[in-house]
Amino acid sequence: MKHTELLKRALTISWRFRALWLFGFLLALCSGGSGGNFRMPSGNNSNFDFPAGDMPDIDPGTLIAIIGLVVCLVLILTVVGAVVRAVSRTALIGMVQQITQTEAVTIRDGWRFGWSRRAWRLFLVGLVIGIPVAIVSIVLILLALSPLLLLISGDTTASVMAIVLTIVLVLFVVLLLIAVSAFIAPFQELAWRRSTLDEQGALASLGDAWRLVRQNFKDVLVIWLLMLGAGLLWGLLSLFVALPVAAIVALLLGGIPAGLVYLVSSSWLAAAITGGPLALIALILVMSAASAFFLIFQSAVWTLMYLELPNPVLPTGETPAPQVEAQ
Secondary structure: OOHHHHHHHHHHHHHHOOHHHHHHHHHHHHOOOOOOOOOOOOOOOOOOOOOOOOOOOOOHHHHHHHHHHHHHHHHHHHHHHHHHHHHHHHHHHHHHHHHHHHOOOOHHHHHHHHOOHHHHHHHHHHHHHHHHHHHHHHHHHHHHHHHHHHHHHOOHHHHHHHHHHHHHHHHHHHHHHHHHHHHHHHHHHHHHHHHHHOOOOHHHHHHHHHHHHHHOHHHHHHHHHHHHHHHHHHHHHHHHHHHHHHHHHHHHHHHHHHHHHHHHHOOHHHHHHHHHHHHHHHHHHHHHHHHHHHHHHHHHHHHHHHHHOOOOOOOOOOOOOOOOOOO
16 A cells, blocks of 8 residues: 555545535534634733622523523534534545545535435444443543542642642543544544445444454554644644634634724623624634644545555445536
8 A cells, every 4th residue: 555645645635626625614613623722811901890799680590591591502512513523524435435436526425425324324333432432531530530539638748649649640541541542543434434335334344444454454553643643733734824814813803893892882891792702703613614624634544545455345335426526
């Protein structure tokens, strides 16, 4: 397997076939790949004058209704995000596979491939992997935090030791979980492609992925290392290029309305309420657009590699009809 040629081919596909961009953007938008957490700057600005004792009385029933509404909204967004991720990943995999056969693909082809049972199987693969990992992660985090129970004793020496030990254990658990995620990644990538391109069930796909990794360990390791390097490089580009651009766009889209509201109302609170959400939305959209290209490239690399493995099972289900790409 010519690994560098494979990466070049994936890069060409990611840039040339723009029908992929929509699904890459949706995947980035629903994967939290918008560049990490963002905090609005906070300071001791004396212009924020909130009169003491003027907090409005809130009816308990109204408060409970608001909390319930927020919980329902979070649940709905979680379900929608999971569906969009599964459909987008499945579409990207199928579209790259079609490109290798026909050198053409459209957005309609992506929807046809993504909105199918293949996406459900891909979702189940992620679920079979994700649930045990989540349980183990929660247990390890709780164990790492357990020394804090010594704070109950009230002894100063024991409290200091508890805090230091907790910090060390938390760092160890974080590094361990990162290593576990890195170890699982190639199996999950191959299992996703086994389940979508070969129409295999979740458990069967995981078993086949394990066999493929063992039989092609060198190629899988090389691709994994190359993608690790590409991910680090892309992270640096996002930090020093995409994030500043996103911040400028966010300041413009959020700052201008906020400034207008402040001129009318002379209220920093009203300005923040107006401009803050707009700035946050702009930041998320720009960072998602930046992350989309790397996610498309990453998906294309693993798909091309899977298709080049010895004797991969060819797709047995219905595939989208070849169409001429709209330039």
